[in-house]
Amino acid sequence: MPSPFKFRVDLKRLILLLSIFIAIITFINTIYASYSVQREIIINNTLESNRVYAAKLAYSTEQFLLSSQQQLAYSAKTLQDKMDDDAALTAETERLLMQNNNFNSVFVVRNDGAMLSFHPTSIPLKGVKIRSAGSIEAIELKKPIISDPYVSAVNNYIIVQSYPIFSADKRYLGYVGGSFYLEKENILNSILGEHYHRDSSYLYVVDKHKRLIYHPNRVGEIITNNSVIDTVIKGNSGADRVVNSKGVDMLAGYAYIPISGWGVVAQKPVSITLAELNSQIKKVIINTVPLAILTLIFIWFCTYLISQPLGKLASAVEDLDSHFINDRIRSIRSWYFEADRIKQALLSGMNLVNQRINKLNLDSLTDPMTKLYNRRGLKVMITELQKNHKSFSIIAIDIDHFKRINDNFGHDMGDKVIQLVAKLMTDSFRGADVLCRAGGEEFLMLLPGTDLKAATVLAERLRANTELSEMPDNVHNITISLGLSFWSVDSEVTVEESLSLADKALYSAKNQGRNRVVVADNLTN
Numbered sequence: 001m002p003s004p005f006k007f008r009v010d011l012k013r014l015i016l017l018l019s020i021f022i023a024i025i026t027f028i029n030t031i032y033a034s035y036s037v038q039r040e041i042i043i044n045n046t047l048e049s050n051r052v053y054a055a056k057l058a059y060s061t062e063q064f065l066l067s068s069q070q071q072l073a074y075s076a077k078t079l080q081d082k083m084d085d086d087a088a089l090t091a092e093t094e095r096l097l098m099q100n101n102n103f104n105s106v107f108v109v110r111n112d113g114a115m116l117s118f119h120p121t122s123i124p125l126k127g128v129k130i131r132s133a134g135s136i137e138a139i140e141l142k143k144p145i146i147s148d149p150y151v152s153a154v155n156n157y158i159i160v161q162s163y164p165i166f167s168a169d170k171r172y173l174g175y176v177g178g179s180f181y182l183e184k185e186n187i188l189n190s191i192l193g194e195h196y197h198r199d200s201s202y203l204y205v206v207d208k209h210k211r212l213i214y215h216p217n218r219v220g221e222i223i224t225n226n227s228v229i230d231t232v233i234k235g236n237s238g239a240d241r242v243v244n245s246k247g248v249d250m251l252a253g254y255a256y257i258p259i260s261g262w263g264v265v266a267q268k269p270v271s272i273t274l275a276e277l278n279s280q281i282k283k284v285i286i287n288t289v290p291l292a293i294l295t296l297i298f299i300w301f302c303t304y305l306i307s308q309p310l311g312k313l314a315s316a317v318e319d320l321d322s323h324f325i326n327d328r329i330r331s332i333r334s335w336y337f338e339a340d341r342i343k344q345a346l347l348s349g350m351n352l353v354n355q356r357i358n359k360l361n362l363d364s365l366t367d368p369m370t371k372l373y374n375r376r377g378l379k380v381m382i383t384e385l386q387k388n389h390k391s392f393s394i395i396a397i398d399i400d401h402f403k404r405i406n407d408n409f410g411h412d413m414g415d416k417v418i419q420l421v422a423k424l425m426t427d428s429f430r431g432a433d434v435l436c437r438a439g440g441e442e443f444l445m446l447l448p449g450t451d452l453k454a455a456t457v458l459a460e461r462l463r464a465n466t467e468l469s470e471m472p473d474n475v476h477n478i479t480i481s482l483g484l485s486f487w488s489v490d491s492e493v494t495v496e497e498s499l500s501l502a503d504k505a506l507y508s509a510k511n512q513g514r515n516r517v518v519v520a521d522n523l524t525n
């Protein structure tokens, strides 16, 4: 039973798909590799620049706080014997406020918390008892401090930097302090904020309690779930990738400010850092499309060239019984090794099959014992002669009293005699003549292009040769009887009728006493 048709992808599509697959994988791999490398570089560079920037700002802030502390220290020394001199206190706080722009307000507080002097004077705090956390801390500690942020008596969100005032005999008299308004302009804000708002990068500062004391818009908030803040307020500096309290993936550089215990963090969202790279990769992909299309066309053309000889060889094999199959296979351009091997294998296979078929044909057309044509072979040859418009003489031959040879010397000897007569026939006639064993001890010969007269001479010579030929193993000499006729392409008589006439002539020869040649009746004139 023929096997049911199964779909098989053809070689051309197979190579095409494979090539496209490999090209896509290679392309993705290349893009991915270059994207990963560049991404890594950009992330590392951004982390490093944020780290450097945070460190620089931490250093600047530290220097600023140190310098303002120094100024406060100088004032504290100046005022150590002037705590009762209202004019001196006023002059000193005014000088401190006006001489440079370090503080938003400057004040002197006595050791009992009473405000002795306050600048700017627009805020009437002189004489008021100050109970803020910063003031209480300063009086309690009696040393230079930078307070935690708090809301001042006049509702400003502030940080106070203060310096203790001691008398010459080391009595604590109070402190001189300056405030920074976290939500208003001051020099601290300028140091931190003026440079760094480009490319969505921003900076913030936390105090030691994780409270934002500088931030573009969240001052005062306490940040609890941010590992960078946890790290920086422990006194560390460095850079890290971190998801901030709002869930945004950030590249943060951070640095610690020892004098205040604050942490500076400069950061940039990863998505914005990589936005330019992403758009570059998109451009690369888009720019690659035309080349990719050209490559695909080239691959398609190559697959066509590769599969074409195989396809042609396959369809030639489907048409094996075609007359010109060998020429067809030979004309296929097998330009590469494997295709050529298949082509050569097909050609030699075809040759082998043809040889076998020819031999089988020959076997089916010849008599195995005498190697003369059998009746089928005779028929083929008659058709051939007719096709070629060849007239021919016909000689029908029969061995006389052959039965006696079989009876007296055995069947094998009979076979030998038949082979001997066949040999006499082969030796006496031309290659173009058709010699046939018609059956038993009967033979037929067709002599193309030989007229009846010449055929009669040849028949007579064969008869005489046979009569004179010695037989094997003491078998007595044998004779043959021959009947002749002629078939002409111009005559209306069929070949079968001519054969039958030769047969009749043979019978006539038998009847006339055997060992003779008789020409068919109607042909004798």
Ligand SMILES: Nc1nc2c(ncn2[C@@H]2O[C@H](COP(=O)(O)OP(=O)(O)OP(=O)(O)O)[C@@H](O)[C@H]2O)c(=O)[nH]1
Pocket: 398, 399, 400, 401, 402, 403, 404, 406, 410, 411, 412, 413, 414, 415, 418, 439, 440, 441, 510, 514
């Ligand atoms: N050895 C052998 N004998 C065969 C073969 N074919 C036919 N015969 C024998 O040939 C003999 C032919 O005899 P017949 O046709 O009666 O006539 P005959 O003895 O030749 O006598 P005439 O033809 O009348 O002269 C038969 O005995 C067949 O058995 C064969 O292939 N080999």
